[in-house]
Amino acid sequence: MRNRTVIVLGADGYLGWPQAMHLSSQGYRVIAVDNLVRRRWDLECGTSSLIPISTMERRVERWRELGRGDIEWRLVDLTDAEALSDLIASTKPDAVVHFAEQRSAPFSMVDREHAVMTQLNNVAGTLNLLFALHEHAPECHLVKLGTMGEYGTPNIDIEEGFITIEHNGRTDTLPYPKLPGSFYHLSKVHDSHNIHFTCRAWGIAATDLNQGVVYGCTTPETALHPELATRFDYDGIWGTVLNRFIVQSAIGKPLTVYGSGGQTRGFLDIRDTMACVQLSIEHPAQPGEFRVFNQFTEQFSVLQLAELVRDARAAHGGETTIDHTPNPRFEKDTHFYNAKHQLLVDLGLEAHKLRSTLIDSVIATVEEHIDRVDLSQVGVSDVEWTTGRSRAATGKAQVATPAAETVA
Amino acid sequence: MRNRTVIVLGADGYLGWPQAMHLSSQGYRVIAVDNLVRRRWDLECGTSSLIPISTMERRVERWRELGRGDIEWRLVDLTDAEALSDLIASTKPDAVVHFAEQRSAPFSMVDREHAVMTQLNNVAGTLNLLFALHEHAPECHLVKLGTMGEYGTPNIDIEEGFITIEHNGRTDTLPYPKLPGSFYHLSKVHDSHNIHFTCRAWGIAATDLNQGVVYGCTTPETALHPELATRFDYDGIWGTVLNRFIVQSAIGKPLTVYGSGGQTRGFLDIRDTMACVQLSIEHPAQPGEFRVFNQFTEQFSVLQLAELVRDARAAHGGETTIDHTPNPRFEKDTHFYNAKHQLLVDLGLEAHKLRSTLIDSVIATVEEHIDRVDLSQVGVSDVEWTTGRSRAATGKAQVATPAAETVA
Numbered sequence: 001m002r003n004r005t006v007i008v009l010g011a012d013g014y015l016g017w018p019q020a021m022h023l024s025s026q027g028y029r030v031i032a033v034d035n036l037v038r039r040r041w042d043l044e045c046g047t048s049s050l051i052p053i054s055t056m057e058r059r060v061e062r063w064r065e066l067g068r069g070d071i072e073w074r075l076v077d078l079t080d081a082e083a084l085s086d087l088i089a090s091t092k093p094d095a096v097v098h099f100a101e102q103r104s105a106p107f108s109m110v111d112r113e114h115a116v117m118t119q120l121n122n123v124a125g126t127l128n129l130l131f132a133l134h135e136h137a138p139e140c141h142l143v144k145l146g147t148m149g150e151y152g153t154p155n156i157d158i159e160e161g162f163i164t165i166e167h168n169g170r171t172d173t174l175p176y177p178k179l180p181g182s183f184y185h186l187s188k189v190h191d192s193h194n195i196h197f198t199c200r201a202w203g204i205a206a207t208d209l210n211q212g213v214v215y216g217c218t219t220p221e222t223a224l225h226p227e228l229a230t231r232f233d234y235d236g237i238w239g240t241v242l243n244r245f246i247v248q249s250a251i252g253k254p255l256t257v258y259g260s261g262g263q264t265r266g267f268l269d270i271r272d273t274m275a276c277v278q279l280s281i282e283h284p285a286q287p288g289e290f291r292v293f294n295q296f297t298e299q300f301s302v303l304q305l306a307e308l309v310r311d312a313r314a315a316h317g318g319e320t321t322i323d324h325t326p327n328p329r330f331e332k333d334t335h336f337y338n339a340k341h342q343l344l345v346d347l348g349l350e351a352h353k354l355r356s357t358l359i360d361s362v363i364a365t366v367e368e369h370i371d372r373v374d375l376s377q378v379g380v381s382d383v384e385w386t387t388g389r390s391r392a393a394t395g396k397a398q399v400a401t402p403a404a405e406t407v408a
Numbered sequence: 409m410r411n412r413t414v415i416v417l418g419a420d421g422y423l424g425w426p427q428a429m430h431l432s433s434q435g436y437r438v439i440a441v442d443n444l445v446r447r448r449w450d451l452e453c454g455t456s457s458l459i460p461i462s463t464m465e466r467r468v469e470r471w472r473e474l475g476r477g478d479i480e481w482r483l484v485d486l487t488d489a490e491a492l493s494d495l496i497a498s499t500k501p502d503a504v505v506h507f508a509e510q511r512s513a514p515f516s517m518v519d520r521e522h523a524v525m526t527q528l529n530n531v532a533g534t535l536n537l538l539f540a541l542h543e544h545a546p547e548c549h550l551v552k553l554g555t556m557g558e559y560g561t562p563n564i565d566i567e568e569g570f571i572t573i574e575h576n577g578r579t580d581t582l583p584y585p586k587l588p589g590s591f592y593h594l595s596k597v598h599d600s601h602n603i604h605f606t607c608r609a610w611g612i613a614a615t616d617l618n619q620g621v622v623y624g625c626t627t628p629e630t631a632l633h634p635e636l637a638t639r640f641d642y643d644g645i646w647g648t649v650l651n652r653f654i655v656q657s658a659i660g661k662p663l664t665v666y667g668s669g670g671q672t673r674g675f676l677d678i679r680d681t682m683a684c685v686q687l688s689i690e691h692p693a694q695p696g697e698f699r700v701f702n703q704f705t706e707q708f709s710v711l712q713l714a715e716l717v718r719d720a721r722a723a724h725g726g727e728t729t730i731d732h733t734p735n736p737r738f739e740k741d742t743h744f745y746n747a748k749h750q751l752l753v754d755l756g757l758e759a760h761k762l763r764s765t766l767i768d769s770v771i772a773t774v775e776e777h778i779d780r781v782d783l784s785q786v787g788v789s790d791v792e793w794t795t796g797r798s799r800a801a802t803g804k805a806q807v808a809t810p811a812a813e814t815v816a
Contacts, residue, residue: 120528155579200738
């Protein structure tokens, strides 16, 4: 993979930073791009990573000091079309991995400002990227992070991006219908439609990775040095469900499950995200192809996850209770869910299945940083889907209040 | 309908203004809202309405002088969330008819700026509206103008918004898959997904009118006085195909058909737009219901339309030739097309079918204003779908160049 250039957009994020290191380890020339807005949003929300994270400058410097190679760090905002265009023109990437979006469903549901910001930011950033690729790197393979949440919970099997429909004696294979459950998830649906169009009209080569809920915080690269750690969110706005249950468990709090916990979703280990993106890059989409992979490895209900955490704690003599709280989201409490996830396996993905050893190791990581846990962040999210604003909102959005399990 | 308040958003447009008058004639209290941006875009593009149009102030004044009632005119931009929120809060409408979007496919394809502006403007305006309704008029019925172009040209029958899919032994009724063909059409797909979500999550009552290509320029109300006329676009950016063929024919130019002209679409008379919107208001969606009507009355291929115009001219001794030019759009030249359009008929729509008498009357209108025809606007559009920019573009977008048939 020497001489192959990959740009990682959103390289300051939970997944973007380990992805940049992972690809660097694989021999790619990696350009790490971010606008650092996620750190500003932490300030707005009063949230912070449980694991301390270094600045991007420190991270890439440490990576270099450890003899791991150069990761080129660039501060660019995707909504700055000119800067993005210059970046693509000057680096001519072989692949772009696009994590650079507002990625929290609750954050997008706080109020009108957050909803509109999420959609404009995500849609404009991706459009700017598509135009820049079309103009300056038409052969570049776009690897875009979508979400399984684009599909919602239909009453039929979820296919990977497309479905063949027989209707009134005729047949066509068409984009799988979408029923997203938040303004954030909607923004990803919009992106998917925009990207698909540019594949058809301009010949862009794109892979849309409809990712499940990621858990874990350790990859071979983050483990090399504390300054290479990635963020670990456990609050109601940014934290994903399993990570948050583990923090609740570690500090002896009940696991807060929304409703019966029958909501079923696809999940994957952070190390599998690394592998899926790498596999996508190594087996690129063809010019004009819009390819969708469902990127997860196992399905669980929220209650199953809570029980897994409880049982892992029990094996070490710990006791954990499970609380059922009213669901602030608009989603079905119990439902059919069967989502296909074969295409990445066909490319060679070997999944890390969720084992109690993983839960144990995350618990150990949490315990290392237990003095950093902000108790006010470990509870039930106050962002209410039905009102479209946070319960605590008074004029200016207020999202820094107790928080609970967040599926994605 | 006395005491029922309807807001018409986009009331300065081709359809918005006659719709405002039509609803006023039916006894509704009508509030006409626009940001007048369409007139600014004419200046940018070097385009203008063939039929002279009055200011909004003059129009509503003339309406009053003719004893037709009050239409309340308000200058509001939907991207100004506060002004829009105040409008909804202070008027508590029973229905909102939402025409207020950038509605030209070629304009959205000029370059990056136009693509991003179209999507951000349309998506943000509609999101702002949804939040304003949710907060201040939760019972209000939203009647939103979509487009048949959201569906593209699938190889199966196009249903009205939803399709029942049987798949691997299970069945669900899901949003009809979308294959939009421009950044404009994509913006309407984004809107549809956003609106559908708020119907599910908040209980918004919405009707999405997936409208075909509108032709004609005269309604009973526009005919009352020259100052009540609506705009008539014949250029390659804003003009719809039949109106533009008629202008080409009236000035003795060949009708410019893209490719073979096999592109088939749904069409309707401007008077039927008026009726469809009124029927939708009179038979509102229920709270939480997202209803989609395919709003057109007849299917034609582009070549069929050209032949209809040629034949109508021939009946009066005129001679018209048909030119086939390369298609700058990304669309199938010939394809299966069978779109359902039954739901508005079930509500009572009695369609004005396209007759040569209609073509004759539009030709007569064009001839009245023939001295206003700008020959440089009657040709082949220079906006190229495959490049994503206008051929004449050099830095600043340049769209004021020869223009041809535009399907929607």
